[in-house]
Amino acid sequence: MSAPVADSMAALIEASDVVVCCGSGGVGKTTTAAVLGLEAARRGRRVVVVTIDPARRLADALGMADGLSSEPQRIDVDPAADGSSDAGELSAMMLDTAVTFDGLVRKHADDDEQVERILNNPFYRNMASAMSGTQEYMAAETLHALHHDDRFDLVIVDTPPSRNALDFLDAPGVLSRFLDHRIFKLAMLPTRSGLKVFGAAAQPIFRAIGKVVGSDVLADSLAFFQAFSGMESGFRDRADDVVALLRAERTSFVVVASPRRDTITEAVWFAQQLREQGVGVAASIVNRLLPSFGSDEVAQPDDADGPEAVLWQNLAELRAVRAAELDALAPLAELTEPAPVALLPLLERDVHDIEALDEIARHLFASDSAG
Amino acid sequence: MRLLTAASVVVVAGKGGVGKTTVTAVIARAASRAGLRVLALELDGKPTLAELLPERPGESLRVEHLSAPDLLEEYLNEHGFKRVAKRLNRTGVIDMIGTAAPGIDDIVVLGKVKQFERSGDYDLVVVDGPAAGHAVTFLTSASGLADAVRGGPIKSQSDDVLELLSDAARCMAVLVTLPETTPVNETIETAYALEDDVGIRLGPVVVNGVDDGAEMPSMTAVKKMTKGIDRAMRAALTEAADYRRHRREMETGAIERLSTELPLGYVNLPALPVAGLVPADIDALADRLLTDHPLTDRLLTGHPLTDEAGS
Numbered sequence: 001m002s003a004p005v006a007d008s009m010a011a012l013i014e015a016s017d018v019v020v021c022c023g024s025g026g027v028g029k030t031t032t033a034a035v036l037g038l039e040a041a042r043r044g045r046r047v048v049v050v051t052i053d054p055a056r057r058l059a060d061a062l063g064m065a066d067g068l069s070s071e072p073q074r075i076d077v078d079p080a081a082d083g084s085s086d087a088g089e090l091s092a093m094m095l096d097t098a099v100t101f102d103g104l105v106r107k108h109a110d111d112d113e114q115v116e117r118i119l120n121n122p123f124y125r126n127m128a129s130a131m132s133g134t135q136e137y138m139a140a141e142t143l144h145a146l147h148h149d150d151r152f153d154l155v156i157v158d159t160p161p162s163r164n165a166l167d168f169l170d171a172p173g174v175l176s177r178f179l180d181h182r183i184f185k186l187a188m189l190p191t192r193s194g195l196k197v198f199g200a201a202a203q204p205i206f207r208a209i210g211k212v213v214g215s216d217v218l219a220d221s222l223a224f225f226q227a228f229s230g231m232e233s234g235f236r237d238r239a240d241d242v243v244a245l246l247r248a249e250r251t252s253f254v255v256v257a258s259p260r261r262d263t264i265t266e267a268v269w270f271a272q273q274l275r276e277q278g279v280g281v282a283a284s285i286v287n288r289l290l291p292s293f294g295s296d297e298v299a300q301p302d303d304a305d306g307p308e309a310v311l312w313q314n315l316a317e318l319r320a321v322r323a324a325e326l327d328a329l330a331p332l333a334e335l336t337e338p339a340p341v342a343l344l345p346l347l348e349r350d351v352h353d354i355e356a357l358d359e360i361a362r363h364l365f366a367s368d369s370a371g
Numbered sequence: 372m373r374l375l376t377a378a379s380v381v382v383v384a385g386k387g388g389v390g391k392t393t394v395t396a397v398i399a400r401a402a403s404r405a406g407l408r409v410l411a412l413e414l415d416g417k418p419t420l421a422e423l424l425p426e427r428p429g430e431s432l433r434v435e436h437l438s439a440p441d442l443l444e445e446y447l448n449e450h451g452f453k454r455v456a457k458r459l460n461r462t463g464v465i466d467m468i469g470t471a472a473p474g475i476d477d478i479v480v481l482g483k484v485k486q487f488e489r490s491g492d493y494d495l496v497v498v499d500g501p502a503a504g505h506a507v508t509f510l511t512s513a514s515g516l517a518d519a520v521r522g523g524p525i526k527s528q529s530d531d532v533l534e535l536l537s538d539a540a541r542c543m544a545v546l547v548t549l550p551e552t553t554p555v556n557e558t559i560e561t562a563y564a565l566e567d568d569v570g571i572r573l574g575p576v577v578v579n580g581v582d583d584g585a586e587m588p589s590m591t592a593v594k595k596m597t598k599g600i601d602r603a604m605r606a607a608l609t610e611a612a613d614y615r616r617h618r619r620e621m622e623t624g625a626i627e628r629l630s631t632e633l634p635l636g637y638v639n640l641p642a643l644p645v646a647g648l649v650p651a652d653i654d655a656l657a658d659r660l661l662t663d664h665p666l667t668d669r670l671l672t673g674h675p676l677t678d679e680a681g682s
Contacts, residue, residue: 026388
């Protein structure tokens with residue numbers, strides 16, 4: 001753990017089965033996931049990167065003209081430049097929450113008729129696409145499925161933007177908790193006692209819900225609960241497996257941040273929560289740090305008041321920002337010590353091709369560090 | 372600045388990390404400095420806005436935090452749930468309703484915004500909106516629900532909200548972006564989606580974090596300027612100048628493309644040499660905004676302005 005950063009970052013992608021990139025929105029989680037995947041593949045691993053709603057340009061960067069699909073697609077990766085190891089494989093896919101949820105229903109349903117009833121139900125469709133926590137749940141589910149897929153030996157997942165690390169850790173339980181509510185049991189009651197749907201609809205609570213959302217919407221909701229009956233335990237067991245994988249020893253959480261006080265505060269909060277959950281932070285990555293220019297000895301001489309003064313001023317401005325950024329990220333490094341904190345530079349250009357990903361990878365696996 | 376307050380409700384939207392909260396704070400501060408009674412609203416998340424907008428003497432600026440689950444619960448209680456839901460797990464009921472009628476939480480939030488707008492207590496309500504992807508669903512939730520629910524209290528609530536959103540004199544969306552390729556692409560997509568799906572008026576786009584420092588000399592000029600100085604110094608100065616120039620070119624290119632593809636008004640906010648803003652920075656940016664875009668007398672009286680009055 002106290003090894004130099006480059007070794008530790010390398011150890012992370014060499015010794016993990018699963019890498020979860022988490023952090024708030026706009027800090028470069030997707031790019032980070034892609035960079036880790038690319039480097040791991042160059043080091044001989046068979047990697048799949050799962051992204052959530054990736055920017056179109058990332059798909060372009062990975063050479064996927066038609067964007068990413070919800071099935072893993074192979075990406076051409078040149079072997080490591082030094083030829084030190086056999087090239088592995090890199091695949092990428094985009095999470096499709098609804099399709100993944102449909103797959104789970106198919107898996108746990110008793111028969112095709114039950115599958116149809118559920119998949120066509122409007123309440124279910126809302127749940128599969130819009131219920132809060134569903135995206136995180138399906139990301140974890142996909143991660144589990146890919147982990148047990150023989151084609152891959154490393155799964156890297158980019159989590160939905162969140163202010164809360166627990167959103168992801170707890171996500172697999174979101175449906176179980178929903179099903180544990182008394183309201184669910186109440187909605188199921190008519191089936192058990194052999195009455196029609198109207199039985200449940202007559203309950204005061206459902207009458208009140210019906211008044212707000214309308215009777216059609218209420219009827220759809222109750223029909224969903226009826227159709228879902230019998231599948232709870234299958235879903236619950238699966239969720240337990242997924243949670244176990246998230247907490248497995250060879251699953252590493254990487255906290256991603258940018259060098260600004262607000263995102264560092266959120267990253268620190270993430271790291272604290274992960275720690276309290278006994279999961280811990282394997283590494284932190286701070287993106288978009290201003291690079292350093294020249295050593296500290298390079299300083300403006302007293303007599304430098306010629307036309308080059310504008311250049312000295314520029315150097316001073318860039319250094320001041322970098323110093324402020326290093327200052328801002330210090331609390332994260334301190335909290336996650338001795339886990340490495342990798343500092344990645346803000347490039348002169350946008351990241352939208354393999355070369356840019358490679359440039360970042362070079363910094364990530366042999367770069368300056370605060371840790 | 373005229374453009375920014377030419378409606379009494381301004382919803383600030385943009386992808387995570389572009390500085391939505393900063394822009395919300397700057398607009399709110401600028402308007403309150405200009406004498407308007409301002410309400411700044413933060414939707415879920417942490418109370419950053421309140422930290423950026425402390426009370427200032429002689430200004431009327433209030434910050435409120437709106438929580439969708441709390442508002443939904445309040446709404447349900449007002450509609451007969453207090454009694455029936457007592458014995459049940461309240462979260463269960465809220466989860467079920469939220470899933471049965473997706474967008475209902477957005478509707479209660481927007482309904483609350485409308486209440487503030489109608490209260491007469493404020494000249495301007497600035498909403499720190501949800502992230503770009505969610506901004507479209509947030510603002511379309513009204514039409515979606517109005518279609519799905521054919522009557523009852525939610526129907527009338529969503530109709531009210533729709534009326535507010537589509538009224539150009541009362542409401543507009545301000546998109547925030549960074550001068551970089553990916554945020555610019557997403558802003559263009561969001562702008563068209565908002566216009567097509569919501570019919571909300573788009574205000575000026577705010578480009579946040581624009582480098583407005585001194586222009587770097589060309590590579591040849593730098594070479595000439597640094598002739599004869601120590602090698603290490605020369606290398607550092609040259610690299611720093613190249614870096615700044617390249618970033619600048621990238622920014623200029625992104626801004627040019629944005630303004631070509633999205634013919635709206637534009638407001639640039641300069642990048643400050645800090646790693647996170649404090650209230651004094653917000654004040655400085657607000658002053659910048661007021662100098663660059665002076666307010667009209669009409670605005671100072673606090674009446675909502677139309678485009679015509681503003682230009």
